[in-house]
Amino acid sequence: MATGLNTKNAPSPSVVLPHFAFAALMFLASSVIMLLAAPKLVFYYHLNPEMLALTHLMVLGFITMIIFGSLYQLIPVVMEVKLFSEMLARITFYLFGIGLLILVASFWEATFGSNQNWLWFEVSGTLILTAVILFAINTLKSAAKSDRMDMGNIFIITAIIYLILTVSLAILLIINFARPFIPVSVIDLLKMHINLGLMGWFLFLVIGVSSKLMPMFLIIHKLPEYLLKYTYYLLNAGIVLLVSIFYFYPHSWAIIVSAIPVFVGIGLFLRFNYYAFKHRFRKNLDVGMKLSKAAFIILAFILLLGLFAVISPRFTAAFQYRIDIAFVMSIIFGFLTALILGQTYKTLPFIVWLQKYQAKVGKQKIPLPQELYSDRIANIHNQTFLVAFVFLITGELANQVWLIRAAAAMFIITAILYNYNVFKIVFHKEKIIKNE
Amino acid sequence: MSDIQHLTDKEKEIAQLLKTVVDPEIAVNIIDLGLVYEIGYNEEEKSIRIIMTLSTRGCPLGDTIIQNVEVVLKADFPDFKVNTEVVWEPMWSPEMITEAGRNALENL
Numbered sequence: 001m002a003t004g005l006n007t008k009n010a011p012s013p014s015v016v017l018p019h020f021a022f023a024a025l026m027f028l029a030s031s032v033i034m035l036l037a038a039p040k041l042v043f044y045y046h047l048n049p050e051m052l053a054l055t056h057l058m059v060l061g062f063i064t065m066i067i068f069g070s071l072y073q074l075i076p077v078v079m080e081v082k083l084f085s086e087m088l089a090r091i092t093f094y095l096f097g098i099g100l101l102i103l104v105a106s107f108w109e110a111t112f113g114s115n116q117n118w119l120w121f122e123v124s125g126t127l128i129l130t131a132v133i134l135f136a137i138n139t140l141k142s143a144a145k146s147d148r149m150d151m152g153n154i155f156i157i158t159a160i161i162y163l164i165l166t167v168s169l170a171i172l173l174i175i176n177f178a179r180p181f182i183p184v185s186v187i188d189l190l191k192m193h194i195n196l197g198l199m200g201w202f203l204f205l206v207i208g209v210s211s212k213l214m215p216m217f218l219i220i221h222k223l224p225e226y227l228l229k230y231t232y233y234l235l236n237a238g239i240v241l242l243v244s245i246f247y248f249y250p251h252s253w254a255i256i257v258s259a260i261p262v263f264v265g266i267g268l269f270l271r272f273n274y275y276a277f278k279h280r281f282r283k284n285l286d287v288g289m290k291l292s293k294a295a296f297i298i299l300a301f302i303l304l305l306g307l308f309a310v311i312s313p314r315f316t317a318a319f320q321y322r323i324d325i326a327f328v329m330s331i332i333f334g335f336l337t338a339l340i341l342g343q344t345y346k347t348l349p350f351i352v353w354l355q356k357y358q359a360k361v362g363k364q365k366i367p368l369p370q371e372l373y374s375d376r377i378a379n380i381h382n383q384t385f386l387v388a389f390v391f392l393i394t395g396e397l398a399n400q401v402w403l404i405r406a407a408a409a410m411f412i413i414t415a416i417l418y419n420y421n422v423f424k425i426v427f428h429k430e431k432i433i434k435n436e
Numbered sequence: 437m438s439d440i441q442h443l444t445d446k447e448k449e450i451a452q453l454l455k456t457v458v459d460p461e462i463a464v465n466i467i468d469l470g471l472v473y474e475i476g477y478n479e480e481e482k483s484i485r486i487i488m489t490l491s492t493r494g495c496p497l498g499d500t501i502i503q504n505v506e507v508v509l510k511a512d513f514p515d516f517k518v519n520t521e522v523v524w525e526p527m528w529s530p531e532m533i534t535e536a537g538r539n540a541l542e543n544l
Contacts, residue, residue: 010496045503077496142466150496216461216492219541279529282462282541327464350496355462361500409448 009076011083012132013355015090017426019069020348022097026061028415030054035408042399046325053107055332059197060100060128067205068092068135070347071156075139078212079146079153084138085344092134099127118178125171132167138158151228155208162200169193188246194334195242198331199235199262206339207269217289217346218280227272234265242424252312260309266303286370287378291342292404294386298334305330326396334389341418342386348425356430365433367406372428373421381417384410437476437485447475447537450484453512455505460497470532475525484509489528500524509512
């Protein structure tokens with residue numbers, strides 16, 4: 001077998017598929033929570049229990065869960081190695097799933113008053129941290145066997161390291177809430193946590209994975225990889241600077257200066273994507289790539305919103321908190337959600353298709369992977385998602401609860417349609433097409 | 437072995453068969469995608485040799501495509517030994533896609 005052929009490295013679908021199914025359900029649950037918690041999502045004090053329950057359910061239950069499943073499939077493929085342990089992956093799934101459900105329930109029930117019981121936060125935090133460490137061991141041990149260390153792989157490995165730091169800091173936060181010992185304000189610690197999570201874990205991962213998948217899905221070669229190299233150094237520098245500034249010197253001018261490399265880095269990554277889409281051979285985008293394209297357009301919008309969030313100009317002072325909320329919400333419910341929804345259609349059907357049909361290829365007429373789901377349903381939820389996103393961000397900026405409720409309703413429709421397709425793929429029954 | 441541009445009649449017949457092997461991601465056949473570099477047909481040794489590449493190293497569907505090549509050729513040449521070799525040099529590029537492949541991609 002020539003190197004570079006990796007289907008046989010891929011783990012058993014029974015390891016990967018539960019992640020997609022669970023994540024899809026969590027997306028639906030998040031949309032329902034958004035509807036229930038709408039009035040609290042425009043609150044001046046935005047770190048309230050409902051907002052924390054919603055954001056953690058989305059970033060851990062939907063986005064991170066699906067990333068875990070995808071990486072178990074992707075790392076063996078792109079790094080040309082077998083997954084270190086399927087058993088470890090299964091244990092990780094349960095620890096992470098149970099931990100996040102307890103965490104979200106704890107947030108939902110929390111008061112954060114002086115009589116707050118922190119026990120369940122500590123239990124869930126420990127479960128999640130254990131799961132993340134097991135995930136890191138599994139993926140990094142797999143990566144260590146690989147001799148293919150290009151920029152994409154380096155981004156993925158760095159993302160995993162940032163994930164450990166993000167969750168470790170969260171545990172410290174919980175302990176610090178219960179028994180204060182860190183000489184830094186809670187708000188600055190939370191900013192460090194958000195920065196590490198959104199930029200360190202998610203952004204690095206997105207860049208690493210997209211640099212791998214873009215050439216395959218868009219049919220393009222000779223991408224300007226030097227842009228990714230600059231992005232890597234700039235983002236790392238920006239994250240380290242920002243986290244240090246929040247800890248040692250949380251003054252606005254220092255934060256603005258520290259954010260500059262991040263903005264330039266993201267700008268270069270957008271430039272990389274623009275090049276890929278512009279020079280692609282596959283002109284007609286399928287449903288998955290349309291959403292991915294939308295995600296990068298949303299990222300450009302986030303960059304603009306981020307400028308206002310970081311600089312906090314005088315004319316936005318009266319409603320600065322709304323910009324801050326819209327900024328974080330647009331990353332989670334806009335950029336990351338669009339990418340996940342889109343890339344589900346570029347990964348999940350292939351995993352199931354290989355499981356069901358690999359042995360029949362060439363021998364019988366079989367459906368194509370893209371025939372395992374309803375393209376029409378996917379196109380409809382693309383539209384409802386975009387409407388939901390616009391409602392949500394407008395609602396946050398205009399401080400209108402009815403718009404948040406409208407957004408939640410559209411997210412619920414999106415999630416129901418998305419779940420329909422995910423479960424249609426997961427429970428696909430083998431089908432042989434009869435010759436006419 | 438013959439370069440894909442200079443095939444014998446028998447090798448052309450094999451190339452036609454390989455047009456039934458498609459990349460499942462984009463539903464375009466591997467000949468029109470320019471993935472097949474050389475085809476060798478040896479009547480005496482009862483062997484067929486295919487030298488080909490994949491659009492990207494680490495293509496998740498690589499094994500499936502190779503298996504498809506072998507199944508398709510074995511069906512029409514049951515007495516022949518089919519040997520498919522995947523190479524990464526020269527590296528595939530979109531410029532290798534044929535006119536028919538480009539049309540197929542545009543109509544996706």
